[in-house]
Amino acid sequence: MGESRRGPRAVWAVGGGKGGTGKTLIASNMAICLAKRGHKVLLVDADVGGANLHTCLGIERPKYTLGAFFQGNHGDLTDYMEETGVANLLLVSGTLDYPVRGPKVRDMNRLRNALRRAQVDYVILDIGSGSAQTTMELFLMASLGVYVIVPEPTSIENTYRFLKEAIYWTLVKSTRKRSVKSALNRAFHVGKIEDFQPVPELLKHLGRTEPLVSRILRSNLESFQVRLVLNQVRRYEDVEVGFSVRSAVHKYFGLKVDYSGYINFDERVIQCVRSRQSLLQSYPESNAAKCIENLTQRLLSQGQLAFDFF
Amino acid sequence: MIELGTLNPYEILDVDPRATVAEIKRAFQIALKTYGPGHMATAGLFTEEQREEILNKVHEAYNVLMDPERRGHWDEILRQKGLYPLEAEQHLRLAAADTALPIPPKPRGLERHSVQDPKLQEEREQRVRELLAAAEQRGEWTGALLRQVREIRSVSLEEIAQRTKIGRGHLRSIEEDSYDFLPPDVYVKGFLSQIAKVLGLDSSKVASRIMEHIRKIRGPR
Numbered sequence: 001m002g003e004s005r006r007g008p009r010a011v012w013a014v015g016g017g018k019g020g021t022g023k024t025l026i027a028s029n030m031a032i033c034l035a036k037r038g039h040k041v042l043l044v045d046a047d048v049g050g051a052n053l054h055t056c057l058g059i060e061r062p063k064y065t066l067g068a069f070f071q072g073n074h075g076d077l078t079d080y081m082e083e084t085g086v087a088n089l090l091l092v093s094g095t096l097d098y099p100v101r102g103p104k105v106r107d108m109n110r111l112r113n114a115l116r117r118a119q120v121d122y123v124i125l126d127i128g129s130g131s132a133q134t135t136m137e138l139f140l141m142a143s144l145g146v147y148v149i150v151p152e153p154t155s156i157e158n159t160y161r162f163l164k165e166a167i168y169w170t171l172v173k174s175t176r177k178r179s180v181k182s183a184l185n186r187a188f189h190v191g192k193i194e195d196f197q198p199v200p201e202l203l204k205h206l207g208r209t210e211p212l213v214s215r216i217l218r219s220n221l222e223s224f225q226v227r228l229v230l231n232q233v234r235r236y237e238d239v240e241v242g243f244s245v246r247s248a249v250h251k252y253f254g255l256k257v258d259y260s261g262y263i264n265f266d267e268r269v270i271q272c273v274r275s276r277q278s279l280l281q282s283y284p285e286s287n288a289a290k291c292i293e294n295l296t297q298r299l300l301s302q303g304q305l306a307f308d309f310f
Numbered sequence: 311m312i313e314l315g316t317l318n319p320y321e322i323l324d325v326d327p328r329a330t331v332a333e334i335k336r337a338f339q340i341a342l343k344t345y346g347p348g349h350m351a352t353a354g355l356f357t358e359e360q361r362e363e364i365l366n367k368v369h370e371a372y373n374v375l376m377d378p379e380r381r382g383h384w385d386e387i388l389r390q391k392g393l394y395p396l397e398a399e400q401h402l403r404l405a406a407a408d409t410a411l412p413i414p415p416k417p418r419g420l421e422r423h424s425v426q427d428p429k430l431q432e433e434r435e436q437r438v439r440e441l442l443a444a445a446e447q448r449g450e451w452t453g454a455l456l457r458q459v460r461e462i463r464s465v466s467l468e469e470i471a472q473r474t475k476i477g478r479g480h481l482r483s484i485e486e487d488s489y490d491f492l493p494p495d496v497y498v499k500g501f502l503s504q505i506a507k508v509l510g511l512d513s514s515k516v517a518s519r520i521m522e523h524i525r526k527i528r529g530p531r
Contacts, residue, residue, distance in 0.1 A: 153350040160355060194357045198312040236428040243337075244344040244351035247324045251364060252355050254312040307325070307336040 013142035017158025051094015062093030198254035
């Protein structure tokens, strides 16, 4: 792939509302999968406060980190990338040495611009859990947001909270009008959960007083693409949970998201984490590895898991 | 909650307008669970009344989509509004669905032999894959192959006739590889592609392979 291209074909963010759902595992192995297919891939550990992508790739002490990028004045990420032992795969490690308060707006803008200019085919961003503003900004920096859930009520509860915030920030960032911003804030952050006004109706109401703004918001929301991924599937029925969540998101928020795939629970995943190796390299034939390959394929081809998935 | 009246039956069941009857049945089963009491995906999100309202719509949508005439009526409305997906996208979707997925482990201590039994399902899919691989290897793509796949997936001839609007006589002729009374090639190819689609096979590939076979036997028409 030539150096002449301006930037990556796509930036994928991998997020999930809860810790321990497998974001890092999925981000690192999807990156390896893309690299094995011959794409040049940059993996960025943007999990502020919980960075450990380097460990998953068997790197004990990263040479450079995202924290150093934030503290420096360079507009280019190239100086902070290191080789990983996997051909075509570069890593920018996490923020070991970064102040705990988290990155500022200026840092985020610099990162966004640097990612846009990165001379690779794909960028994969591993973002932290929770739905704080920084996490949201990182998630929305991507052209595709991969959201990892596990079939447990707590994870699903966090999913809805996360999506609500993600929609909110997408809308708020699309406008400069104070009145619209505060209207959005009222609509998203007050009232009982069952009284939440779904997005299409919200935009319709807004359109009566602010037709132009409403149209911009709508088009920005249409480019907001979320792909659900279900991890730690132990039983056949678990796979269905992804369809249920997709349906509930549509009926509740009025937002269509894709269900891109699931990953089977696999003891070997735990072994990999302990031995600081990646699944796709250590156990390429394992069930979970195959699931990640299928998932990556579906993300590339914009496909969804079919109802006749068996 | 979204205004349910604004959704078409496909949106209510979260299926693609090109979904097969089997897919719609699956989607219906999953929707009944999803909006039934105490499901983790909906428990904290909807009130009981809202869930009931959705369930009513789910039943209504299912009945509409199971009736070929009423489904056809909706398809027409969607086409007029430009909301029916284009053929070009269909190939993309089928190609994406073609990559075989590993099966999640079977629940332990549960012996079930219903349609949903994953082990049975996997065995079926395995047989379909073997059939297709054998046909490819021998270069023998016949109408009988379609019958075998149909029986493995337990789809009735009636269901195919309803979904494709192809006459039962023609369907039988194709499945029995008796091509003499079939219409000219262009029609037959269309039939093959539609049947393959309902059966969840790669329609363009299957149709052109079987068509080659028919032409070899009866000569081009």
